[in-house]
Amino acid sequence: MNLCRRIAVLVLAALGHAFVAAAATYLPMSDNDLVSGAPIVARATVIGSSVELEAVGGEDRPFTVVTLSLIEAIKGTPGETFAVRLPGGVVGNTAWRLGGTPVLSAGEEVVVMLAPHPAHPGQFRLTELGLSHFAIVTDDAGHRFAVRPVFSDAEDLLVSKRAAAPGTAPAGSRDADSFLAFLRSTVRGETAGDVAYAFPVRAAAKWANIGGREPGDCDGTPCLFRWFWDTGNSPNAVLTVNGTQSNLVGTDEPKCGTDSICDVQNVAPAWHGIAATDIRISGPSPSGNVTVNLDATTSQDNGTTWNTPLGCQGGIIGLGGPGSGLGPRAYRGDTDYFYPSTGSVNLRKVTCALGYSAATFRTAVLHEVGHVLGLAHPDQHESIHSTSGSSDWDSAVMHSVVPPSAPDTPQPDDIQAMQYYYGTAAVGAVPTANFNISNPPPVVGVPVNFADASTGGPTGWNWDFGDTSSGASNTATTQNASHIFSAAQTYTVTLTAGNLNGSSSSITKQVTVQPAAGGGGCTTTDTTLCLNGNRFKTSITWQKTDGSSGSGHAVGLTSDSGYFWFFDNSNIETVVKVLNGCSLGGNYWVFVAGLTNVQATLTVVDTKNDTQKQYTNPQSTPFAPIQDTSAFSTCP
Numbered sequence: 001m002n003l004c005r006r007i008a009v010l011v012l013a014a015l016g017h018a019f020v021a022a023a024a025t026y027l028p029m030s031d032n033d034l035v036s037g038a039p040i041v042a043r044a045t046v047i048g049s050s051v052e053l054e055a056v057g058g059e060d061r062p063f064t065v066v067t068l069s070l071i072e073a074i075k076g077t078p079g080e081t082f083a084v085r086l087p088g089g090v091v092g093n094t095a096w097r098l099g100g101t102p103v104l105s106a107g108e109e110v111v112v113m114l115a116p117h118p119a120h121p122g123q124f125r126l127t128e129l130g131l132s133h134f135a136i137v138t139d140d141a142g143h144r145f146a147v148r149p150v151f152s153d154a155e156d157l158l159v160s161k162r163a164a165a166p167g168t169a170p171a172g173s174r175d176a177d178s179f180l181a182f183l184r185s186t187v188r189g190e191t192a193g194d195v196a197y198a199f200p201v202r203a204a205a206k207w208a209n210i211g212g213r214e215p216g217d218c219d220g221t222p223c224l225f226r227w228f229w230d231t232g233n234s235p236n237a238v239l240t241v242n243g244t245q246s247n248l249v250g251t252d253e254p255k256c257g258t259d260s261i262c263d264v265q266n267v268a269p270a271w272h273g274i275a276a277t278d279i280r281i282s283g284p285s286p287s288g289n290v291t292v293n294l295d296a297t298t299s300q301d302n303g304t305t306w307n308t309p310l311g312c313q314g315g316i317i318g319l320g321g322p323g324s325g326l327g328p329r330a331y332r333g334d335t336d337y338f339y340p341s342t343g344s345v346n347l348r349k350v351t352c353a354l355g356y357s358a359a360t361f362r363t364a365v366l367h368e369v370g371h372v373l374g375l376a377h378p379d380q381h382e383s384i385h386s387t388s389g390s391s392d393w394d395s396a397v398m399h400s401v402v403p404p405s406a407p408d409t410p411q412p413d414d415i416q417a418m419q420y421y422y423g424t425a426a427v428g429a430v431p432t433a434n435f436n437i438s439n440p441p442p443v444v445g446v447p448v449n450f451a452d453a454s455t456g457g458p459t460g461w462n463w464d465f466g467d468t469s470s471g472a473s474n475t476a477t478t479q480n481a482s483h484i485f486s487a488a489q490t491y492t493v494t495l496t497a498g499n500l501n502g503s504s505s506s507i508t509k510q511v512t513v514q515p516a517a518g519g520g521g522c523t524t525t526d527t528t529l530c531l532n533g534n535r536f537k538t539s540i541t542w543q544k545t546d547g548s549s550g551s552g553h554a555v556g557l558t559s560d561s562g563y564f565w566f567f568d569n570s571n572i573e574t575v576v577k578v579l580n581g582c583s584l585g586g587n588y589w590v591f592v593a594g595l596t597n598v599q600a601t602l603t604v605v606d607t608k609n610d611t612q613k614q615y616t617n618p619q620s621t622p623f624a625p626i627q628d629t630s631a632f633s634t635c636p
Helices: 031-036 153-159 176-188 260-265 267-272 358-372 390-394 412-421 468-474
Strands: 008-012 016-021 024-027 040-056 059-075 081-087 089-091 094-096 109-116 123-126 133-138 144-147 173-175 237-242 290-296 315-322 325-331 334-340 343-348 435-437 448-452 460-464 481-483 490-499 507-512 529-531 536-543 549-551 553-556 561-565 572-581 587-594 599-606 611-617 626-632
Touching: 031 176, 040 081, 040 089, 040 176, 059 089, 059 094, 059 109, 059 176, 109 176, 144 176, 173 176, 237 260, 260 267, 260 358, 267 358, 290 358, 315 358, 343 358, 390 412, 435 507, 448 490, 460 481, 468 481, 529 553, 529 561, 529 572, 536 572, 572 599, 587 599, 587 611, 599 626, 611 626
Parallel strands: 081 123, 237 290, 290 343
Antiparallel strands: 008 016, 016 024, 024 315, 040 059, 040 109, 059 081, 089 094, 094 325, 109 123, 109 133, 133 144, 144 173, 315 343, 325 334, 435 448, 448 481, 460 490, 490 507, 529 536, 536 549, 536 599, 553 561, 561 572, 572 587, 587 626, 599 611
16 A cells, blocks of 8 residues: 655644645645534545646636545535535646645545535535545555655644644554544534544655656656747746735744845746756746735635635645646657746635745745746655655755745755756666566455566656556556456556656556366355346444444345345345446446444445455444445356
């Protein structure tokens, strides 16, 4: 499992800390305040998404509309199916991305805090962008967590107001079940129990592009961003400033004090002055194409991220990134770069009388304009071109946790990134990617080992196993990788190898995975329901609040349907059917209706391919209907 969840932390006087997540800056906000400020709190499954253009400041920009299926309405009523509007996406040759905007992937279970979108009736927005999105994920030991993908554990500890410093309060990721119980109790006005925390394993990374690690990711579509000044398509970047930032406090910024215009003036020479680069940024000037809006009462995505000033409760405080990019173009072997010609940084107006740190603001402006130029956090994604070490990215301007020194000039990791994207040094040979499978033939459920055989001195690797149903584990960035395939079919495995000179053309190989030994066929028992021609083996387990547990008793109705009882054979608890929907969308469907509120886990196994799906109903929660029309993509 790869739980990549990152944020940048900027030290803040009086209010504690400010945070920069990719291109979004936050003030700490407790979970209670987050829930209180959200009209709707929903647990849901992501069905899919579409991208459409919307005019923003006279320019058409892509927005992603994510459709979700409700599992549980914890607060408010979003509807059985509802839509969340997010800034960014790809339409034709136009791409836009505001770093820090969550990516909601099809099939993912999430908890989201929502408010009606001010300009799109019937659609919702995240109340505080990355603060308001939790992904429900499972680690290698089967433990479920509720994680905010834009935060690491250490930064989430701070941004949630759980502690002033790591180590003084429970740390780690939220246990999913106890977090959901906390949400329900909080909404009902009851005393909420403590949320349990634990530490799943996650990988570290280095500098990367705002579009993600190569080949980039704009809500599932490959994209990267770079100003193509050398082609004439991207004009030189010129900063311009609107307004001044109020409520800056403290004497921790000796160069500019609380003069926000002075802080913006620091940005252009800091980035432009990196040796061996051609970074054509200047200003601030009376007019320009990179607009820095201070004391902004609305975000630059037509208010999708925020549309009111920020009080003392905390929340998102800044957002920045490039404008729409055209393309894609190739650069050093990567073919998915979009070239912007505008950029924007909005710093939210803060009305809290306590104010916030001038040094934080100065670093935030430099950090946000770094996003406009194409940089993400060095610990958000791992570039296959980076050779910097942990000591480098720990001290970087673009790092998720800004050092106590609050640097106002680029550091070694930032410099290497810019020397790659905008370097003037001669470019040498790039690696040639290749790999071998070390334990053929591949079998369902058994780790398949892939050994790098690339030549030409690669320093970074990017694996894509073609197994999209496996979520985050479908990719890897280690030199040699391992993957467990869940279904017997042929997959396209891709490896890209790179170094500071660039990337090779990716190599792809077809990998045919065989069924596990003994797979195929279901035998009916007291606790096993065999459906759809005895292909699908269905069972359910239950657990009551007193800790007692057991297995449901199976009763068949038709070849495709049946039910389970738990405590009395006259009391039906769940009804389930598995339908062949291959001719309608290429999947087998699983429909379930529950007549219980005890904790229950339903397991459906496709015995032909030894693949399985599990559906869990939380304790003391009415069993929500399940209509999973993409349950098994194992047709025929």
